[in-house]
Amino acid sequence: MASQLVMYEEEFHRINGVCDRLTKDANAKVVFLVDKNGQLISAAGQTHNIDTTSLASLTAGNVAAMGGLAKLIGENEFPNQFHEGAKDSLYMTLVGGRVVLVVIFDNRTSLGLVRLRIKKATEELEKIFAALAARSAAPGAGSPFAEISDADIDNLFSE
Template sequence: MQPQMVMYDEEFQQISAVCERLAREANAKIVFLVDKNGQLIASVGATENLDTTSLASLTAGNIAATGGLAKLIGEKEFSILFHEGEKDNLHISIIGGRVILVVIFDTRSSLGLVRLRVKKASDELNKIFDGLMKKVQVPGAGSPFAEITDDDIDNLFSE
């Protein structure tokens, strides 16, 4: 079973900063991070007209399906996927085996440049997530939901 995913403000700022720099240095349109269960962690760039929730869910499904394919041919997983479109392209990579980094780019960039920048950003993101996982495992880190009452839960459904 995967450990509980938690995100704090401090790490979120660090992660966003890395994604923003990646978008800039790779000339990308959009960069976003998703966990393997399909939850969106962060997104930067021209996301206004984009359904990021759906993108996150489908990306995770895509990674899961290709992971299934990988196992069938004796691989652990495919760590990089690339989808080429007429205008826009998707570069998807798995970071530290736990989160998915997606870069959307067009002709203003190139696959080579994106791969190069993604590699650098992956190392940095990996370090941040390592720290985050340690923080989560500290006893007493606790869930913010530990103190909610049954009434709180009922109120959610009262209307």
């Protein structure tokens, strides 16, 4: 079974920092980082009127479907996707084969600038996720739930 994704304080702040900076540098509206299984990891920019949970799940569905299509035509993956809307556009990039970087932008910036900034951010994120993977795999990084009791679980469903 694939290993679970564990996020620690230090890496979480570094990831949020990269997403914040990308939002500013690319002049984007919103930047999201989503696990390939549909879990939202980080969000930066004007996120207040966006349903981030739904966005994360649909991003994962879309990337999974496009990955399936890629394999059908003999490609391994489509690492970049661009969807152009009337006002807002969306760019998705696979990072380290594990997470998806989503940038939403409008005509205050350009596709060229967005792509350029994404490239830099992707390199930084890849390093952070490699460090995370190493940390999770290190001995002693047991499940934080090893301590919970059956009673704890029962309490969750007691009402």
